[in-house]
Amino acid sequence: TMTASIAGFTFEDILLNAAGVYCQTTEELDQILTAPGAGSLVTKSATPAERAGNPGVRYADMPLGSINSMGLPNLSLDYYLDYAIAHQDEKPLFLSIAGLTKADNLQMLHEIQDSDFNGLVELNLSCPNVPGKPQTGYDFDTTRQILEETFAFFKKPLGVKLPPYFDIAHFDMIAAVLNDFPLAFVNTINSIGNGLMVDPETDTAMIAPKGGFGGLGGAIAKPTALANVRGLRQRLNAGIKVIGTGGVQNGRDVYDLVLCGADLVSVGTTLHQEGPEVFNRLKAELAEQMKLKGYDDVNQFRSALQTL
Ligand code: DHB
Numbered sequence: 001t002m003t004a005s006i007a008g009f010t011f012e013d014i015l016l017n018a019a020g021v022y023c024q025t026t027e028e029l030d031q032i033l034t035a036p037g038a039g040s041l042v043t044k045s046a047t048p049a050e051r052a053g054n055p056g057v058r059y060a061d062m063p064l065g066s067i068n069s070m071g072l073p074n075l076s077l078d079y080y081l082d083y084a085i086a087h088q089d090e091k092p093l094f095l096s097i098a099g100l101t102k103a104d105n106l107q108m109l110h111e112i113q114d115s116d117f118n119g120l121v122e123l124n125l126s127c128p129n130v131p132g133k134p135q136t137g138y139d140f141d142t143t144r145q146i147l148e149e150t151f152a153f154f155k156k157p158l159g160v161k162l163p164p165y166f167d168i169a170h171f172d173m174i175a176a177v178l179n180d181f182p183l184a185f186v187n188t189i190n191s192i193g194n195g196l197m198v199d200p201e202t203d204t205a206m207i208a209p210k211g212g213f214g215g216l217g218g219a220i221a222k223p224t225a226l227a228n229v230r231g232l233r234q235r236l237n238a239g240i241k242v243i244g245t246g247g248v249q250n251g252r253d254v255y256d257l258v259l260c261g262a263d264l265v266s267v268g269t270t271l272h273q274e275g276p277e278v279f280n281r282l283k284a285e286l287a288e289q290m291k292l293k294g295y296d297d298v299n300q301f302r303s304a305l306q307t308l
Pocket residue numbers: 020045053068069070071072073098124126127128129130190191215
C-alpha cells in the first residue's frame with residue numbers, strides 16, 4: 001500500500017502537487033483532484049485579496065529544473081476556501097496561505113477557523129518572490145512569533161511550508177522553534193530562493209521580475225530537498241509529519257524522499273512540465289522501485305536511510 005496519515009486524515013496515495021503549480025484556478029484544481037495517483041491537492045498560496053503577481057515572463061524551464069518569480073498571483077483566500085469546502089469530502093485537502101504580513105496571515109487564519117473548512121492548512125513561510133518581503137522562515141524569532149499568535153486561537157490542523165536550510169545550525173534552530181507548537185506537518189522544501197539563469201542566445205536573464213532573480217526547482221533541488229527532509233525528520237517531534245518536496249522526476253526520486261522521512265511527496269516542476277498525468281506515472285514507477293527492494297508498503301522504508 002501507498003497510504004499515509006496526517007492529523008487523522010488518511011491519504012490514499014502519497015503524491016500531490018506542490019503549492020503554486022497547477023492549482024490556481026478551479027479548472028486546474030479539478031484536474032489535480034481527479035488525477036489518478038494523486039492523493040491530495042494543495043491550493044495556490046492565497047492572500048486576502050486577489051493578486052495579479054509580477055509582470056512579464058515569470059517562469060522558465062532550464063536544463064536542471066525551473067526558475068520562477070510569479071509574485072503570488074492568486075484568486076484570493078475566499079476563492080480557495082470556497083473550493084476547498086466544496087470538495088473536502090472527496091479527499092483530504094490542503095489550503096495554502098501566504099500573507100505578505102503577519103496581520104494578513106492572522107486575518108486569514110481567523111477566517112479559516114470560523115469557516116466550515118475541515119481540512120489541513122499550509123502556512124507558507126517561504127515565498128521568495130515578492131519584492132521587499134523576505135522569506136519569513138529564515139527569521140527564527142518572527143517564525144516563533146507568528147506561530148505563538150496563531151496557536152492562541154487556531155484549532156484546525158496546521159503545518160508550515162519552509163524554505164530550504166543550508167546549515168546544520170539552522171536545522172537545529174528551526175526545529176527548536178517548530179517543536180514548541182502542535183504542528184501537524186512541515187512541508188520542505190520551497191524553491192531555492194533567488195537563483196539567476198542566463199539565456200546564452202541573448203545574454204539576458206531568463207525571467208523578468210526582480211532583475212531575473214527567482215526560485216529554483218526541479219532536479220537541481222533534489223539533494224537540498226533530501227537533506228532538509230532528513231535533517232528535519234531527525235529533529236522534529238514524531239507527531240509532526242513531513243511532506244517532502246523538491247526534485248521529483250521519477251519514481252526513485254519519490255522513493256528517496258520517503259527514505260529520508262517524507263510521509264507525502266509533492267511535485268512542482270515536473271507537474272508543470274507534464275501535467276496531472278505525472279502522478280500515475282510516478283505512482284507506477286514508485287511501485288516498481290519498491291518491488292525491486294522487496295517492499296509492498298511505503299511504511300516499510302520510510303526514514304530508513306542508511307549511512308556509511
Ligand atoms: C510564489 C512562489 C513561492 O515559492 C511561494 O512559496 C509562494 C508564491 C510566487 O512567486 O507566486
